[in-house]
Amino acid sequence: MTSSDIDTADRLTRRRARMLPFLAIIFLSQQVVYFVDRNPPVRTVDHVKVGAWLVLSVVLLLALATGGFWLKPRNVRALMDDDVTRANRAEAFRIGFLVTMSAGIGLYFLDQLAPMSGREAVHILVTIGIATALIVFGMLERRALRDG
């Protein structure tokens, strides 16, 4: 572990903390297009849209679970995944889970007023869970980086 590793990890951690809430907002704003047209996907372009959402969701989930920056050296990644980061991630997942479950309960009642397909419900729940965890993780990381 060198001072250069620590500097690099520090710089990348700050970048990640700035990037995550921003990514969550982009991720959430992109979902509007899926709910403008509520017909089941039949055209090729619809399947591409759903596929793109699925791929982005998996990438964001993996980035959240592992800390991202997969091509960086192992030492740097270990520093970016230290005790504080793991605690912040655990808290982000905890809040993400609670928000997702609450949204699921809400959707159960909403479905009685405005029926929705299973695909739509899964889409909403996955999006809410990932976006919430990203935002919370980013905020906790920013707080941890604040001096004083």
Place this chain on the structure above:
Amino acid sequence: MAERLANRLLEVRTEQGLTQAALAELVGVSRKTVNTVENGVFVPSTTLALKLARALGQPVEALFSLVSDD
């Protein structure tokens, strides 16, 4: 009775003329970890507390103590 963990990490570190980054390098953690422990944002694990104490040449009790909020 509520108790919280107080620490003298900042005081001891500055006494020894170490920056957060230098202490982080000695312990093998990120600067963020040192910062959050100093600020009381993060309660360190036993392992981390022992590593910090060893790096600063102090017994762990000299760095960390329980204080009552009442």
